[in-house]
Amino acid sequence: MTREEIKQKITDILTQDFGVPEERVTDDATFRGSFALDSLDIVDFILLLQKDFGFKAPSESYQDVQNVATLVDFVAGKLASEAA
């Protein structure tokens, strides 16, 4: 899966499940600041992310995820390691 495809899938989750306007989903957008997700939203978001991409990761492994771009990196890394 390419980075663009990963980002589109993330965008779909944010728009369809959390009502985030698509134009706000930019690389440097942050989940709390830009999308106004609170901590419990983020728990749901992580569960949906893992469900849609088909991997599992403990919550603390997301601690370096700061914005959309770093989340795309994180997902790409997980998918690569799952495939290996």
Next chain:
Amino acid sequence: MSSTQHPDLDRFAELEDRAGEGGGAQLQRRQKRLGRMLARERIAALVDEGSFQELGKLRRSDPEDPALGDGVVTGVGNIAGRPVAVYAHDATVLRGALGIGGARKIVRLLDHARRQRMPVVAIHDSDGVRVNEGPEAIAGFAEVLGRTAELSGWVPQVGVVLGLCVGGAAYSSALQDVVIGQRETGFLFVTGSKVAKITTGQDAPIEDIGGVEMHARTTGLVHLAADGELECLAHARAVLGYFPRSAAELVADLPCTDAADRETPAIAGVLPDSDRKGYDMRRILTEVVDAGSFLELQAAYAPSLVVGLARLAGRAIGIVASQPSYNAGCLDVDSSRKGARFVQLCSAYGLPVITFCDVPGFLPGKRQEQGGLLLHGAKLIAAYAACRTPRVSLIVRKSYGGGNVLAYPADVRLAYPFARVQPMGMDAARAVASHRTFGADDGSDPEDELRRRLGDRYDAMERAAEAGVVDAVIHPARTRIELVRALESLDRLPMRDLPPRAHPNIPM
């Protein structure tokens, strides 16, 4: 008059439809994508088909709230033909947060359950209190918690944790008699503010702070953990099958296809050759009780003691059993708490307690002592002493020292011929005797001297039977027959001179 002729009928039909939409299509979609059913779907899966009557569906305490129902679905349905009061937080409405309106709905339902003597099932999926409602909302949740506590011991209460369960909702669960949780999506936390730290990785992982699996293993708060929502709801139905409608009644016997006079020869094969070897006590339990009836609770928590519900010749019973395959079945802080709360639960709702004992004593050591072993062990003693239902014990292999708190407090005490009841095991007795009596090096063999003084019968069951510590010595192959007989000899009505409720089943 047809329903289309009167505008009020159409208007109310529309309101009913709107109430069914909860927090709206987007949030309902998210809930389903998370693998969580909607509140009304959960209730429909819990109760007998078509039996649920929703109450307060159109309630709305805040006129500005677009959602009807105040974020919680309440009503009465049947489980196996018996009425049950049910409430389910609607996670699509402000994530199931409870305001004053929702709290009043729950309180009204709990009062109804008490008056009508029916069990309560609470389906939890709530992030706590509606902060924007301020002190009124706090008062509302306090009312719910207070009513839940007051109801304890009157009617069985089962909590099913299917989503995030924060603050007051989590405490509601902790107050209930049996808690069932969904492993992947169920979480119980004390405070929502903690979650911010958890999810940003600045604290422990969310699973370690409040995951269902953690609560099943570490705190014991979750009695049954399951992988799916339907499985959790099926557990709730099954659990209630062992309990009466209320403490004022006895649970009905079920028709039993497993013969009451069935012999249990397989037990001999479970017991190892050596007294020092462990074995899985559950193999004995399942051999003795009605086929397929054993439902273990808190299986992953404090595993040196097994507790569970079962049926014996059709009669609902509670089982407490040493587990020699874990720490030799030693009682410790956690297993004492586990056993105490379970005996209290059985006592509160009229279930006889059968205790299978194979215990070398309490687990020694600084960690246990500093952890409050005396305090928690005392709870176990107190729970058996206060138990108002029939108690039968069976010493399978040994009951040493303080571990006798399990076997001794029984109306009928049984034992196998090879079982031992002593202040301590033979090895420990030798060590103590050697140290205290034979400390001087006079060349004598301590063991020989001990045997001379105590005789070869130190460990023999005859001594326990002669002393009246054991009422009857039975053959393992007759275990089921003798336990059925013992129960039949005991009064079914627990403590008839007491009011229907003996005490609340408070967390211990």
